[in-house]
Amino acid sequence: MGTVTRRTALKASALFGAVALSSRALMPTAAAAEQAKTPTKGTPSPAPATHYGPASATGSVSEVYQKARQVLYPICRVCPQCDGVACAGEFPGIGGLDSGMSFQNNFSGLQQVRLKLRPLSGDKKPDTSTVIFGQKLSFPAMAAPIGGLAENFPHLHDMSEAGYFDAIIGGCVDAGTMGSVGDIQSDPYDVTKARYDVVARYPGKVIAGIKPRLNPNLISIIRLAEAANAFMITIDIDSAGRGWMDTSGASAVEPKTVAQLREIVRATRIPVIVKGITTPEDALLAGEAGVSGICVSNHGGRVLDHTPGTAEVLPAIADKVKGKMVIFVDGCVHYGDDVLKYVALGADCVMVGRHIIRAAFGGGRPGVGLFMKTMRDELEAAMVVTACPDVRSIGRQILA
Ligand SMILES: Cc1cc2nc3c(=O)[nH]c(=O)nc-3n(C[C@H](O)[C@H](O)[C@H](O)COP(=O)(O)O)c2cc1C
DSSP states (O other): OOOOOHHHHHHHHHHHHHHHHHTGGGSOHHHHHHHTOOSSSSOOOSSOOOSSOOSSOOSOHHHHHHHHHHHHTTTOOOOSSOOSSTTTTOTTTTSOSTTOHHHHHHHHHHHTOOBOOOGGGOOSSOBOOEEETTEEESSSEEEOOOOOHHHHOTTOTTSOHHHHHHHHHHHHHHTTSOEEEOOOTTSOHHHHHHHHHHHHTSTTOEEEEEOOBOHHHHHHHHHHHHHTTOSEEEEEGGGGSTTTOOOSSTTOBOOOOHHHHHHHHHTOSSOEEEEEEOSHHHHHHHHHTTOSEEEEOOGGGTSOTTOOOHHHHHHHHHHHHBTTBEEEEESSOOSHHHHHHHHHHTOSEEEEOHHHHHHHHHHHHHHHHHHHHHHHHHHHHHHHHTTOSBGGGOSGGGBO
16 A cells, blocks of 8 residues: 555545535534535535526626535545645646646745735725726736636536637626636647637737737737737747747747747737736746737746746846836735735736636536635625725735
8 A cells, every 4th residue: 555645545536526525415403504614715515516507697706616516526626725736646637747836836835925914004986996908907817818618628518618608708807807728739720710709709808818828820810819809918038948849830839939939929909918927037038029918927837847836936026127017927816815925925916727617617607707706805894904005005015
């Protein structure tokens, strides 16, 4: 018998949790109540869910997550703490690559950030809104680009890609912010084109995530994004390595030089964001290419094992480029307090990946809307007790 490490123990308990949840009706009351514990703030529902989300989300985020746990298992166990332990190495899927440490470092890095509680100096009604590229958002958070529905969630045949993106984008728009679409380079052009039909339904409200394809192919997708009136474009340049590498044909991806990035930036009037920056040096190179922004990201730990968490690297990057370009960041954003932390560390706006996936599968468009609105409310409450009357006032002074 192999050694039981912390990780194998946690994997086993997550597995047990999901199996037990599906048979909760047979459990004694106390055990069933324990199983009903869910990862977000709110009242857990005792009602087991059987299908994708409701037509309207009147319940709590906890209910949405209960449904998500049933729908997504075993790809995602919807663990109480989404820390990358139970799903380590499950890629394709929802986990981080190999040991999963990069994903786990995102989680632990953010947990280590401490906030100063200053209730005597608080503002009763802080303003959580912000403006990014001329557009007012209800709070500084958007959906991160997520692609590869068929590859990452192969058992979920009755959720179409269009339905999935509609849920993510519509829910974010309902919450006063931006949705997104992702990309997987193996998609044929007509699949990509159909994706932008969904984007066109939400003019000016969608982030178009595009893989670092060869420039002519990438620019042809930018044309689709322009025709659909996308809000901004992200290029996940970190996707040019292991797990994605294909060097020929329409699906080829490549690492980009500054000159290649500059060609892309000059090809469009839509703001271009380079996603996958984790060092000040790369942030400065992206600036040389003329990008409108960067996303500090290790792709949720899905492109390289053993990278630091994004909260650890963000301050040094912000020290170099804050105010010169828009700084986005992602990595385990779950609660409003997480948004507060990343903004305090130097981000202008955060992106939310896995938790939006869960909300979409657990509650459809209303579930995503509820999840994002709840996060906005949590941010507002956290700003009251950290003495931040508006987003502009959030800074390192609130870090303990
Ligand atoms: C299933 C899955 C698919 C993803 N697809 C894309 C993609 O198409 N484009 C992209 O730029 N990032 C993609 N990402 C990375 C996310 O945008 C984000 O960087 C990462 O998940 C970290 O955020 P999180 O910790 O909130 O999940 C994907 C992540 C996951 C888990």
